[in-house]
Amino acid sequence: MRCHNSGLVTRNGARGKVHPIPLTEVSADVTWLDASIKVVLTQTYKNEEFKPLEVQYIFPMDDRAAVCNFVAEIDGRTILGKVKKRSEARDFYEEALKAGSTSFLVEEKTPEIFVANVGNLPAGRRASITISYVTQATMDEDALRFFLPTTIAPRYVPHGDNSEATKTIGAIEYSSFSPCPLKIHAIIETHQKALVKSPTHSIELLSKNMRSDVTKLFKTELALKGMSTDMDKDFVLLLKTPHQPRLILEKGSDSTIAAMVTMVPKFNMVETKLKHEFIYMIDRSGSMMCDKMEMAKEALLSFLKDMPRDSYFNIVSFGSNFSSLWKESQKYEEDGEYAVTQHVNEMEANLGGTDMHEPLVSIFKLKQPEGYARQIIVLTDGEVSNTEEIFSLVRDNCKVSKTRVFVLGIGNDVSHHLVNGIARAGNGAALFATLKESIKGKVQYLREFFLQPSLTSVEVTWAHSQAIPKPEMEEANGAIVTHKTLEGYGLPEVKKPERDCDLNVTDPCISVKNLPSILNGACYTAYCIYNNPEIIPVEIALSADSPDGRLEKAFPVKCEEVREGDIVHTLAARSIIRELEEELKETNLNKGDRLNKENIAIQLGIKYNIGSSLTSFVAVDEKGQMQEDAFIPRIVPSMMPKGYDGWRSGITPVKRTAHEKRIEPMYRTPRYTPRNGTYQAWTWLNTLTAPSGGSPLPHMTLEQIHERAARAGGVSGGARLPMFEMKCSRSKSKKPQVTTDLAEDEEKGKEDAT
Structure with missing residues (x-):
């Protein structure tokens, strides 16, 4: 589900004018029964241009969900989407597009990223799109957990990853504003009275634990409190109720x-004496800056404090590169506790990109202490693109060794697909902590998993x-x-x-x-x-x-x-x-x-109407007016996650000034090439205001950015910055150095900026 500052916002050409397509309403209706949940997402758009459009937008999805229905409505006509083989659905859509019919296509790129195409959207017309999916609640400490994804954080794209999913991720453009309203309404039915709360949003209880005479279930109804524009963080709902088999x-x-x-x-097998080797992997990439890094450090210290004394352990920090506390795991000793604690407290999110594959390869190559089961605990926000490569690595190695992998996803924009997938491949468990949740309870709950054997x-x-x-069991006396x-x-x-x-x-x-x-x-x-x-x-x-x-x-x-x-x-x-x-x-x-x-x-x-990597939804408005004019392609920018700090590693978020509200800032996902240590990032600069008063790019003054923007064509039409290469320094500071291939005259730059 996406929501942006003026709905569908697109640009025309590299330096063209920005064209808004208002997104007038976004709503989510949630029905929760036992551990099963059904979500109906509805988005209403209006084409404010004078020609038909083909609009493409990328929206996040619960990675555990089954998308089971797609309906479009135009001018009072309801168009039901049909599930077809992926290639057949694409061909059907393209043929309808060429014929001038309004058509729709919804495809899965990854289990958590879907792409929708709206072709030949008539000028001046409204279109509402409804996507339904079912999912399952997960256990989180003493409550059931449901999350509604609203944002896709920029992903780390490793060298050589040219998959279709990676191309989609690399094409995402970002916005920093979202004034359109977000409405969430939920009905929860339980067999016993329940307590409901949200650690991410303010909610209003419309009714609480009302018992039905017919179903004998307790019904709770809630909605978002007031009108929210927070489409920059996932919505989380916790349901505390006794869970019976x-x-x-x-x-x-x-x-x-x-x-x-x-x-x-x-x-709880108290008589089972398991010996453990704990390897803690902590993400120190740029996207983990500020609150995420502090939560990760707090979690790591809690793990170390409660670690069984007869254990081996090691700490691996990873980003663009990785390092470990020791070459091999060491036996836990209280005498060295102070030095380890100091090492954790000095950690910073200063290691650039997020290369998770290489440190895992290194860990799996290490020899395990004899008689000890290896437990790998990963602390990350999970912002990478090569998920399948990581899953395969973990799955293959955990099959042949006494190793399990547990993951704690930290932040409001965690990649659930990565976190859940690693845990599933590693025969472990996954847990999530938003920035407003207590990390200590998560740590304690996760410890219950890895201190007991898997069945x-x-x-x-x-x-x-x-x-x-x-065999029959006879009763004696x-x-x-x-x-x-x-x-x-x-x-x-x-x-x-x-x-x-x-x-x-x-x-x-x-x-x-x-x-x-x-x-x-x-x-x-x-x-x-x-x-x-x-x-x-x-x-x-x-x-x-x-x-x-x-x-x-x-x-x-x-x-x-x-x-x-x-x-x-x-x-x-x-x-x-x-x-x-x-x-x-x-x-x-x-x-x-x-x-x-x-x-x-x-x-x-096809039988159960489910979209997957092999099937897609397609719909064609056969009763609508055929569009004679050629359509104009438009792309919808995604909203930048709240508090995202990955720009320090290559993303350049830029704000608008008050007099440029009609212009939508956009950002490109950076591609980091670990083999040569180069970030390549570019942005569309629509204002001269840097985030929080700082410089949009490291080691460049705001004046220099203005000069380059002015020379690139000014800001009135959405000027494109030249390509910058951010060389990752190998010095102790590890701060990226920015160079440019433009030999510019500073005095001329000042004149152009003026």
């Missing part, structure tokens, strides 16, 4: 049944054919039989209910094959789609291997509680598609297997 059965419109099991496992070989007995006979479960030890055995289910479905069930590991205290969810009621068992069992043997949790099937809907179906289908996407990234797949997996993913996307 649940099995949810949902009947779809096609009579299929989708199942979801969810629980927060508790298996592996996870299975769910979804169908009768998967059921494994269990009427005593209650107890056993070990995922909820704890010594719990009474629950009698199995009789199955009585009459559902009209015919096809076999489908589910994810390779389930992730289970972590103590982390919310765990698994899905299945049933197309045949005869294979639904009396109970669905979740089980996994532990140091104490096999642990299990049974979920009795209660067919009278089946509800109608499509949220669980969509989440289940998206989980299967995501697994197929991961398998398609393997290089050793033969052509036949690859084609088969692609076809299954595409068929699931």
